[in-house]
Amino acid sequence: MYKIESKNVNLHYGSFHALKGINMAIEKNTVTALIGPSGCGKSTFLRLFNRMNDLIDGVKIEGSCIIDGKEIYSKSIKIDELRKRVGMVFQKPNPFPKTIFENVAYGLRVNGITHKNYIEERVEICLKQAALWDEVKDKLKKSAMALSGGQQQRLCIARALAIEPSVLLMDEPASALDPISTAKIEELIYQLKELYTIIIVTHNMQQAGRVSDSTAFFYLGELVEFDTTKKIFTNPTDVRTQNYITGRFG
Amino acid sequence: MQSDFKKILSQSIAFWTFRILSLVVMGILFSILGFIFVKGIGVVNWDFITQMPEDGMTKGGIYPAIIGTLCLIAGSMLFAFPIGVMSGIYIFEYTKDSWYRKFVQLMTANLAGVPSIVFGLFGMALFVNKLGFGDSILSGSLTLGLLALPVVIRTTEEALKAIDNSYREASYALGASKLQTIKRVTLPMALPNIITGLILSIGRVSGETAPILFTVAAYFLPKLPTSVFDQVMALPYHLYVISTSGTNIAESRGMAYGTAVILILIVLILNIIANIIRRFLTKKYKTN
Numbered sequence: 001m002y003k004i005e006s007k008n009v010n011l012h013y014g015s016f017h018a019l020k021g022i023n024m025a026i027e028k029n030t031v032t033a034l035i036g037p038s039g040c041g042k043s044t045f046l047r048l049f050n051r052m053n054d055l056i057d058g059v060k061i062e063g064s065c066i067i068d069g070k071e072i073y074s075k076s077i078k079i080d081e082l083r084k085r086v087g088m089v090f091q092k093p094n095p096f097p098k099t100i101f102e103n104v105a106y107g108l109r110v111n112g113i114t115h116k117n118y119i120e121e122r123v124e125i126c127l128k129q130a131a132l133w134d135e136v137k138d139k140l141k142k143s144a145m146a147l148s149g150g151q152q153q154r155l156c157i158a159r160a161l162a163i164e165p166s167v168l169l170m171d172e173p174a175s176a177l178d179p180i181s182t183a184k185i186e187e188l189i190y191q192l193k194e195l196y197t198i199i200i201v202t203h204n205m206q207q208a209g210r211v212s213d214s215t216a217f218f219y220l221g222e223l224v225e226f227d228t229t230k231k232i233f234t235n236p237t238d239v240r241t242q243n244y245i246t247g248r249f250g
Numbered sequence: 251m252q253s254d255f256k257k258i259l260s261q262s263i264a265f266w267t268f269r270i271l272s273l274v275v276m277g278i279l280f281s282i283l284g285f286i287f288v289k290g291i292g293v294v295n296w297d298f299i300t301q302m303p304e305d306g307m308t309k310g311g312i313y314p315a316i317i318g319t320l321c322l323i324a325g326s327m328l329f330a331f332p333i334g335v336m337s338g339i340y341i342f343e344y345t346k347d348s349w350y351r352k353f354v355q356l357m358t359a360n361l362a363g364v365p366s367i368v369f370g371l372f373g374m375a376l377f378v379n380k381l382g383f384g385d386s387i388l389s390g391s392l393t394l395g396l397l398a399l400p401v402v403i404r405t406t407e408e409a410l411k412a413i414d415n416s417y418r419e420a421s422y423a424l425g426a427s428k429l430q431t432i433k434r435v436t437l438p439m440a441l442p443n444i445i446t447g448l449i450l451s452i453g454r455v456s457g458e459t460a461p462i463l464f465t466v467a468a469y470f471l472p473k474l475p476t477s478v479f480d481q482v483m484a485l486p487y488h489l490y491v492i493s494t495s496g497t498n499i500a501e502s503r504g505m506a507y508g509t510a511v512i513l514i515l516i517v518l519i520l521n522i523i524a525n526i527i528r529r530f531l532t533k534k535y536k537t538n
Contacts, residue, residue: 050423052419052422052423055419055422057346057347080425080426080427081425083422083423083424083425084424084425087423087424088419088420088423090416090419090420091416092414092416094414094416094417094420096417096420096421096434096435097438097439106421106424106426106434107424107425107426109434110421110424110425110426110427110430110434111424111425143534156420159420159424160423160424162424163424163425
């Protein structure tokens with residue numbers, strides 16, 4: 001069984017047809033990169049899986065999105081429950097203006113967990129998973145705003161991991177970071193796929209090549225090509241993919 | 251060469267016009283403050299702010315009016331702040347960007363444009379007579395609160411608008427509800443700017459005369475209030491009274507300027523306190 005599937009998904013923003021009949025199936029514990037020029041629909045597609053598009057006025061979604069065999073747009077799905085299973089990391093590091101500890105604990109607290117020892121334990125585990133523990137273990141009570149951009153982004157990853165999701169959505173997680181921080185995030189993604197199924201939107205072709213197992217190329221709301229990253233980058237089937245990869249447009 | 255000269259000339263003319271005009275504005279402010287302070291500071295002393303008025307309000311102090319004004323500021327804020335903030339949250343976070351939101355915003359703007367004497371009449375009709383609160387701190391505070399509402403609502407909206415949407419999304423993405431997101435993320439982040447709105451409305455409320463004229467203000471009442479159903483004296487009304495309809499207007503001229511000085515000082519001190527709180531809240535998360 002596939003971990004994540006989309007079947008003939010169409011999405012409209014008002015009269016704009018943003019996703020056109022997308023079919024994709026993603027295996028468990030893999031990293032899938034979504035690439036394509038700005039406005040091609042890759043972020044919109046990513047945000048289908050934690051129903052973030054629901055927040056936007058005038059969005060209409062058709063078709064089927066399935067995680068662990070369950071339709072996530074069915075009426076019986078509680079959005080809060082879904083979002084606990086599907087974590088998200090955003091383009092700009094956006095830690096809350098709270099302490100480092102409270103940032104990671106946030107997801108637990110809003111989901112009604114009050115057990116102090118458990119929260120402390122989860123915070124430590126997640127900060128370790130996000131490769132941030134050694135840098136912040138002595139200043140957990142300090143503000144997250146005082147961290148560097150790269151540290152903030154790893155904190156946001158730790159925050160997303162705290163509620164034990166099985167899927168991690170990353171929307172250009174390194175685009176606002178310097179090369180060293182980017183390398184750390186990429187290293188982290190590589191390690192995290194042992195435990196999570198990851199979908200990452202990226203503008204950086206080399207990044208897609210380095211971190212992902214499969215790559216999907218979007219263009220004008222269509223999924224042009226979806227294959228192993230190796231195949232996409234060495235021998236793409238579609239000429240548009242080839243043109244994009246080789247930098248002829250984008 | 252010719253056009254270069256013209257460019258530089260027109261630039262410096264424009265620059266100096268703007269600079270002079272802004273200096274004029276500052277000049278007006280400082281002349282008003284200077285005039286009042288020079289005329290009024292002579293009567294301001296410890297007795298002036300701690301004693302009851304005497305001899306037909308030509309002597310003694312203005313203690314009850316100071317206390318009255320502080321009561322009215324506190325009362326109106328107690329009323330306007332929670333209601334205004336909640337309305338602002340509702341308008342920005344709960345209504346969609348639709349004709350309904352625009353309608354509510356238009357009505358709020360209109361409320362801000364209503365002359366203060368109309369608020370006074372409305373307050374008298376509703377709070378004093380209909381609800382039977384009488385001439386009291388309660389009636390006056392509610393009336394002044396209505397006056398302050400639009401400012402608080404507007405600044406709350408603006409403060410929420412200034413918060414990057416990605417913070418809300420990050421909270422929702424962790425399974426938080428809208429209410430949890432507002433309570434734990436957006437409202438704390440917006441609070442410093444909301445307090446700016448509070449500062450503005452305190453300034454407005456403390457100086458208003460018309461809304462308290464028929465709802466709370468006493469002409470002469472040399473004692474302190476003991477409950478919210480008591481009348482009080484208030485600084486702006488006291489100033490009006492001793493300048494226009496006192497027992498001896500010429501005698502109490504100095505008192506009038508002194509009252510104006512105290513009123514300005516109260517607004518100034520409250521502004522400084524609110525600013526300190528705002529800075530503390532802004533800084534709280536940025537450093538340490």
